[in-house]
Amino acid sequence: DTGVSQNPRHKITKRGQNVTFRCDPISEHNRLYWYRQTLGQGPEFLTYFQNEAQLEKSRLLSDRFSAERPKGSFSTLEIQRTEQGDSAMYLCASSSGTSGINEQFFGPGTRLTVL
Amino acid sequence: DQQVKQNSPSLSVQEGRISILNCDYTNSMFDYFLWYKKYPAEGPTFLISISSIKDKNEDGRFTVFLNKSAKHLSLHIVPSQPGDSAVYFCAASGAGGYQKVTFGTGTKLQVIP
Numbered sequence A: 001d002t003g004v005s006q007n008p009r010h011k012i013t014k015r016g017q018n019v020t021f022r023c024d025p026i027s028e029h030n031r032l033y034w035y036r037q038t039l040g041q042g043p044e045f046l047t048y049f050q051n052e053a054q055l056e057k058s059r060l061l062s063d064r065f066s067a068e069r070p071k072g073s074f075s076t077l078e079i080q081r082t083e084q085g086d087s088a089m090y091l092c093a094s095s096s097g098t099s100g101i102n103e104q105f106f107g108p109g110t111r112l113t114v115l
Numbered sequence B: 001d002q003q004v005k006q007n008s009p010s011l012s013v014q015e016g017r018i019s020i021l022n023c024d025y026t027n028s029m030f031d032y033f034l035w036y037k038k039y040p041a042e043g044p045t046f047l048i049s050i051s052s053i054k055d056k057n058e059d060g061r062f063t064v065f066l067n068k069s070a071k072h073l074s075l076h077i078v079p080s081q082p083g084d085s086a087v088y089f090c091a092a093s094g095a096g097g098y099q100k101v102t103f104g105t106g107t108k109l110q111v112i113p
Helices: none
Strands: A005-007 A010-013 A019-024 A031-037 A044-050 A053-057 A065-068 A075-079 A088-095 A110-114 B010-014 B019-025 B032-038 B045-051 B056-059 B062-067 B072-077 B086-093 B101-103 B107-112
Touching: A005 A088, A010 A019, A019 A088, A019 A110, A031 A075, A044 A065, A044 B101, A075 A088, B010 B019, B019 B032, B019 B086, B019 B107, B032 B062, B045 B056, B045 B062, B045 B072, B072 B086
Parallel strands: A010 A110, B010 B107
Antiparallel strands: A005 A019, A019 A075, A031 A044, A031 A088, A044 A053, A065 A075, A088 A110, B019 B072, B032 B045, B032 B086, B056 B062, B062 B072, B086 B101, B086 B107
């Protein structure tokens, strides 16, 4: 399977704990995106990497959130001191950036539940 | 501020008929428009897109129409099939091909056999 993969698929944690999610993009894609989706809403942009450089961050990404893509391949999204409002589906997407249309390929997501 | 709006949360259509999903946007800087389909427990899947320099793009049973003056686009599915039942997201992106995608809230399509 050469699609975008995300791990874990589900995470249940207690409020105040730290969690980390991983995204493995399609291998030849140099662009990687993180989105968050809550019930009844579309995905909301969080941050974007081109290779290892983080080029844009949404104001939704508070100081408790940090994302890295150290070698321009996989990426991690860490949430510190989780809050119940962080409960959502976290989606990762990648794109090649070679076409003029920003066709992003999404992974299956990580569903976070904060108790 | 919802820059991409899908005002119909759900739509039911008979198999074989046309499905029309609508979308409005407010940001004049959007340059590309995309439709994604999402099944439960899966990430969104790219369906079809259109550049702002065009008013129509067709791919098999799927056609997207863009009316820039009205800031409106629509997705037509003809003929509709039960496998098309999913949530459809309208999305928009700025110029450059690398920018973030802004999604609407989605329309749940049910195609009735």
